[in-house]
Amino acid sequence: MRALTDAKDRLQGLLDAVLAISRELDLSVVLRRIVTTAMELVGARYGALGVLHESGEYLRELITAGLSEDERAALAGVDFPHGEGVLGHLIRDPRPLRVGDIASHPASVGFPPGHPRMRTLLGIAISVRGEIYGDLYLSERHDGRPFDRHDEDIVVALAGAAGVAIENARLFAQVRDSAETFQRLLLPTLSDLSPFTAATVYRPAAEPNRLGGDWYDALVLPDGSVGVMIGDVGGHDLRAAAAMAQARSMLRALFYDRRTPPSEVLTQLDHTLHATTDIPVTTACLARVEPGESGWVLRWSTAGHFPPLLIGPGAETEYLYAEPGLPLGVSTGEHRPDHTRPLPPGSVLVFFTDGLVEHPARPLDENLTALAGLAASLVSRPLQEFVQALADRHPSDGRDDMAVLALRVPLGPGPPPGAATAGRSR
Known part of the structure; x- marks a missing residue:
């Protein structure tokens, strides 16, 4: 009776172990879970999983578990075994191996x-x-x-499930990487925006599918002003990525073609999307940087999006809070206001999506303050380094994708109003 109970317990333990490793999709997590699960099943103190090199002749990686801190410290600086001795015996002969005394095994090298x-x-x-x-x-x-x-049989059974879990994780990684590549291909490489300099960064979500609807764009408009767009389509799947590509392409065409204020461009985009697509709720910020009477002027309108962050030439920061408009895809009948703000020479505008600042465990205002402080401390860096550092050190939880576009206003006064238009019309 005791033997039957033990057998049932082992079977249940094996089933639980198979479920545990099958739930994981990250390959590194799967490999470590295989080791620790096998140790639990047979009551082993130490465990390791050696990953073979593509040649199949030696180990290229060894994942270990069970070593104490003191034992790990004693091995500091010692290269992991690549398959000599008894470990190599299993590489050459993949049949299950049980050794009662490693030192006495013919293949042992100490x-x-x-x-x-x-x-x-x-x-x-x-x-x-x-x-x-x-x-x-x-x-x-x-x-x-x-x-x-009995130990051998249960670990052999676990190894069969482990092979399936490893294959699933590898296939998922291929799909994830392909999806990320696909999404990056949907985002533009910015053209020359002289006399402005601009830099962008996009980071996929930490969630498994790594797809999202964040996007950005910037272009020189026919009148010589610079147009900037950033937005976030709701969702984290291929549909969101495809909708993002549609919205960005339509907005770019409308913005380039029309000489109307940003709010009217957003309204036209909303009507067009409503009539032609089934796009999810989308937030966006649309801005023009154009010559004013005494320098450059920012004109912008938002559709439920975060305000731009303005960093002055002395590293002072200000979020350009203003009355927001409704997100796209909610109602086509509501007016979105336009806003205007002079831009100091040498200042930097930062447009970003919510993935940079949202964290469920902290208030949003706290994270926005943290982002402003981080931006002020980094703004003297070259612009591409600046946006990369913001994405690396963001205050969010990293579970959503994020996009950042920074635009540096040139030093010195801007051209007189109409000068850029005249220069481009010749």
Whole structure:
């Protein structure tokens, strides 16, 4: 009866272990979970998973578990084993291996300096699509006994599920990377905006599918002013990415073609999207930087989007809070106001999406303050380094994708109103 109970417990433990590793999609997490799960199933103190090099002749990576802090410190500076000795025996002969005394095994070459002494070993190969992917090594049962046939059988069963989990994680990584590449291809490379300098950065979400609807764009308009756009289509899937591409393309065409204020361009975009597509709710900020009487002037309108951050020539910061308009896709009948602000020479405008600042554990105002302080401390850097640093050190939780576009206003006064238009009409 006791043996039957133990067998049921082991089977349930195996099923739980298979579910645990199957839920993971990140390959590094899957590999570590395989090691720790196998250790739990057989009560092993130490565990490792050696990933084979493409040649299949040696280990290119070794994931270990069970070492204490002191044991890890003793191995500092010692290269991990690449498949010599008993570990190499399993590479050459992938049949399950149980060793009661490692030191007495014919293939043993001893342990490197600082390595904890291990007496017993259970080694099981892991196959993916019929090819050996790596080897799972377990050592030293907590009860001091050598590994037995029951241990071998349950780890062999786990290895079969592990191969499937590894393949799933690898396929997911391929899809994720392809999706990220696809989304990056949808975003533009900015053209020359002289006399302004601009820089952008896009970061995918930390969520598994890594797709999103954040976008940006900037272009020189026919009248010589510079148009800037940033927005966020709701959702985190291929539909959101496709809708983002539609909205950005339409907005670019409308902005370039029309000489109307930004609010009217957003209204026309809203009507066009409503009539031609089934786009999710979308936020956007649309801005023109144009010559004024005594310098450059920002004219902008928002559709439910965050205000731009203005960083003055002395690194003073200000969010350009103003009456916002409704997001796109909510109602086509509501007017969105326009706003105007002179821009000091040498100042920097930062347009960004919510992925840069939103964190469920902190108030939004706190994160906006943190972003402003971070931007002020970094603004003296070259503009591309500046936006990269903002994306690296953002105050958000990183679970949403993020886009940042920064525009540096040239030093000195801007051209007189109409000068840029005349220069481009010749």
